[in-house]
Amino acid sequence: MSDSVYITVGIPFYNAEKYLEDAICSVIAQTHKKWELILLNDGSNDKSLDIAVKYSLVDKRIRVISDGVNKKLPNRLNQIIQESNYDFIARMDADDLMSNDRLEKQLKILKNNKEIDFVTTGCLTIGKDNELTGVSEGRDYQMSAANILEGVTNILHASLLARKNWYIRNQYNETIVQAEDFDLWLQAAKNNDLNYIVIKDPLYWYRVVENVTIEKIVNGYNAQIEIINNNYDGVIFYISKYKIIKKFKIKKVIVKSLDTMGLLKILLKRRSNRYNKEQLDYYNDHFTKIQSVRVQG
Template sequence: MKPLVSIGMPVFNCEQVLTSAVNSIVNQTYQNWELILIDDGSKDKTLEVANSFSDPRIKVISDGLNLKLPRRLNQAISLSKGKYFARMDGDDISYRERLQLQVEYLEKHPKVDVLGTQILVFDGEGNPRGKSVSKVSHVEICSRPWAGFSLAHPTWMGRTEWFRKNQYRTRAIRMEDYDLLLRTYNISCFACLPNILLGYRIESLSLKKILTARYNISTALLEKAFTEQKYLFAFGVVEQGFKALVDTFAITTSLNFQILRHRIGETLDESELVQWQQVFAECQVK
């Protein structure tokens, strides 16, 4: 049977956490999927772990090269057989109902191109840090495009034809999602479910990765400002510069999440904590 959903999972050096990520897909209430697991030149035992799964719906691809996330996502999209393409990282955990609820929504709303969900942020030990609450409508998600889009990349599911038409740009390192939304938001339709359907792992913050993202976002904003004569986007560069200063101060002073509270979001309520504990526990067994 042809899968309705193709899940692209590029992975790099995540041998310790990959099993739980894949288990969270195998445990889905919705089962008509294929998982395209692409190893991006890992140096640890990630490929060995990937090949340990016997489920025929899991396709493992490896060429020994390190091509980075944007290229690997485009590769996964090109290999997809499903009507819908979903994102998944090798260190995150999808809730059991994630695929089912996203498929149901997209089937009922054919004009929506990309659909996200709310996320729970957790640390390396599985302890919840908070929840990141995204806006749900296209207008709200895209209200300040020069500042960002409220649509968490690891939660995306969209129409495969849309992703094939709108490829990730390979130079958009550490901001490939923002770059894609920035280029397409005025000709596409985005939405986000109000449910927490993905656990997003943040073990630590890398200043190098954050500053790389800030620089590349600034470059994309300047390009849009001058090529499309939308000069308001140039002010976003100033905002990125200010945020880079705050990031640098927070991380170099080891204050991290005390200052960068937005990276772990809002406080979870008791029912959300209980639900997460169950989701996390279910994904730990091989």
């Protein structure tokens, strides 16, 4: 790839020693080589920071920022925007992976569509031992504020590649944790500033098994309910708001019941479809490349 455009990749991390190295290698293995990687420590007390520093010492494109404080994800995402040196910013979570050509394909779309502010992708789902567990292809349509309030989204937050100037106009509400992306899409849509494309291809690999916990699900639903209550006026009617919130409350009851019965894993299966042999071969080929750039020691 000879493209001269640089991208800032931001990975905030908190106690991610089990998966952070592979996430870093996932960036190093990209076909698009013009990038800086900001590894932003959110007060980890495991070996995550040591891993980040190890890679920064062998690759000058990698920068580690650590202040020893746990400020939570929305704060750190805003910090990455402030620290970024380039006009395109890519999101990634510390326990996930991505295909080798993710940045190349997303950047091409942004360059060819000047009116578009960001690009997201479909995803593969992976398990705790990097095994492929499913696939969820991206669906390309534009959400309205009313769509977002209903709680159904086609945007995979962690796969975002956005123009920096859009991020400057649309920063995260640092008081909202667990639903910061839901609020971001909603506020942007209300301001007529939500213009994006979703790539069907599963370029991002989401570690669902580590992210689906009863605490995260319930806290996420509670945060969404609060956001809906604070933002429905002028977007949807009160009766619609009432129905949407009732739906979220029912979801909370369901997930709590599943958790009590030890069946929360059912939600994992519902989040993705069965993968085929072609997708498995694709995953294995790209994962082999990721593993090949690991630093020894």
